[in-house]
Amino acid sequence: MTFIGMTAAVHSLDLPGTEVIPIYEGFHGYIYGSLAEANTADLDLVRARLGSGPLRVLDLCCGMGRFARALAAEGHTVTAVDLSADMIAQAEEMWRPLAADAPGEVVFEAADATALEPGEPFDAVLIGGLSVNTFDASGRRALLEAARSYLRPGGTLLFDHFPAPEKAGDPAYHTFPFPGEDGSAFTVLSVFQTPEEGTQITNMYSEIIDAEGATRRFLSSETVTYTDAEELRAELERSGLRVVEELDTTPPAESGSSVAPRSVLVRCEAV
Ligand SMILES: C[S@@+](CC[C@H](N)C(=O)[O-])C[C@H]1O[C@@H](n2cnc3c(N)ncnc32)[C@H](O)[C@@H]1O
Numbered sequence: 001m002t003f004i005g006m007t008a009a010v011h012s013l014d015l016p017g018t019e020v021i022p023i024y025e026g027f028h029g030y031i032y033g034s035l036a037e038a039n040t041a042d043l044d045l046v047r048a049r050l051g052s053g054p055l056r057v058l059d060l061c062c063g064m065g066r067f068a069r070a071l072a073a074e075g076h077t078v079t080a081v082d083l084s085a086d087m088i089a090q091a092e093e094m095w096r097p098l099a100a101d102a103p104g105e106v107v108f109e110a111a112d113a114t115a116l117e118p119g120e121p122f123d124a125v126l127i128g129g130l131s132v133n134t135f136d137a138s139g140r141r142a143l144l145e146a147a148r149s150y151l152r153p154g155g156t157l158l159f160d161h162f163p164a165p166e167k168a169g170d171p172a173y174h175t176f177p178f179p180g181e182d183g184s185a186f187t188v189l190s191v192f193q194t195p196e197e198g199t200q201i202t203n204m205y206s207e208i209i210d211a212e213g214a215t216r217r218f219l220s221s222e223t224v225t226y227t228d229a230e231e232l233r234a235e236l237e238r239s240g241l242r243v244v245e246e247l248d249t250t251p252p253a254e255s256g257s258s259v260a261p262r263s264v265l266v267r268c269e270a271v
Contacts, residue, residue, distance in 0.1 A: 049156070
């Protein structure tokens with residue numbers, strides 16, 4: 001794990017009540033998942049491409065299940081998989097009150113997306129929320145090969161990813177306060193672009209302060225790997241996936257931001 005800037009300083013203090021935790025588990029799994037849940041623009045893009053059900057859809061790296069719920073609302077039958085048991089537990093909790101009235105179905109599973117048991121092939125595989133970038137280059141190749149193996153011929157793979165920025169922007173810090181009845185909490189999310197390494201580092205630092213002022217602290221770090229368009233196309237081709245659409249989904253640049261993050265949605269057909 002790599003800690004930079006303010007998080008490196010806090011990490012080095014080794015204060016009592018401080019835990020280093022994986023970014024998709026425990027308190028940070030909850031925070032990260034909640035932030036991802038607020039994103040709806042990509043849901044519309046995915047819904048538009050898969051249409052109304054019933055298709056058999058596999059949602060890989062599903063997080064708290066926002067795609068799975070949206071696709072079940074369209075009548076699809078979804079298997080949603082995430083490595084983090086904490087994410088799956090929260091996804092199941094969010095799905096439970098909706099299940100009875102949904103036209104489609106969701107089954108959640110805590111498992112490694114690259115190593116699912118072979119079963120009946122899916123009509124579509126989705127890898128959303130820029131999850132592809134959370135894999136390093138060899139992990140990404142394994143993920144794409146696995147995604148193809150889960151599809152029927154002619155089936156659809158949909159995923160989004162982000163290439164390296166032209167040059168590193170300034171470190172970005174985002175602060176999220178969570179006032180509560182029995183105390184309060186905050187999270188600072190820091191993003192450090194390191195395109196010369198082909199990576200970007202995200203640090204998360206949170207404090208949970210109870211009514212008596214006792215503080216628990218959490219630190220997490222994640223290194224994501226930028227994609228290279230040519231490499232990616234070659235990997236897809238080798239895996240038996242033909243690109244049929246590439247859509248620039250970069251959000252409009254915020255005023256004052258030095259480098260706007262770029263993102264691309266890719267639709268492939270299993271050959
Ligand atoms: C960036 S989040 C995206 C979550 C969700 N798709 C969304 O858009 O809200 C990436 C997710 O991938 C999961 N993940 C990472 N490696 C995985 C693996 N090998 N197999 C399954 N899930 C994995 C993480 O636990 C995390 O929930």
